[in-house]
Amino acid sequence: MDAADSRPASLFSETHQLKNIDAVFGIMDFYTRDHARRVAIYAMRLARRVGLPPEELENIALGGLLHDIGKVGLSPRIFRNKEATLSAEMQEEIRQHPSIGVSLLKGIEFPTPVLDYVYYHHERGDGSGYPCGLTADKIPLGAKIISVADCFDAITTDRSYQKGKNRKDAFAILKKARGNGFCPGLVEAFIEEVKENGMVAIWPPRRLESELSALSVHR
DSSP states (O other), X not given: OOOSBOOOOOTTSOOHHHHHXXXXXXXXXXXXXXXXXXXXXXXXXXXXXXXXXXXXXXXXXXXXXXXXXXXXXXXXXXXXXXXXXXXXXXXXXHTTHHHHHHHHHHTTTOBHHHHHHHHHTTOOTBSOOSSSOOBGGGSOHHHHHHHHHHXXXXXXXXXTTBOOOOHHHHHHHHHHXXXXXXXXXXXXXXHHHHHHHOOOOOSSHHHHHHHHHHTOOOO
């Protein structure tokens, strides 16, 4: 995938663009906004745990925060849906959100790795993911990290169509998806991280903001 720019970015700077993005998330769907924040926290914690350098931690956190930004381009019916099983047409629409997200972020000139993580976060090790059907050796590490964080948060939080599962059940689902879905080493590292340091606060939203600030990268 082509990228627009490779300048360093700062997740925690009060940029006009990020404020606008966060506001769009809130208008679109409060769950999606808070899910994005939790994924950023989980992803940064996992990246730190596996020893990635500070600049990469920040890119991964940004990718986690923005991974679903392409959903702003989806039709309202997606957010109104209360059924666990989607029609083929709705599934196909949802599969467009990584591409829509990258198109939006290119206009704000985010760094190359951030765009890659947004674009590839639904790829899976066995090639069954989207949008490109990449196999494990072709998926960027940051996208693999975000995909684990994304899955765990989706499993453990309540949605209109399903009740969130407990931590034990979520761990079992992640373990079952090792290899053909997620990177086995990242799954193990993530589980150990959550066991040692706990889950991200789901409510109130200000707790999420404080946790993001506490994870700020110091170079």
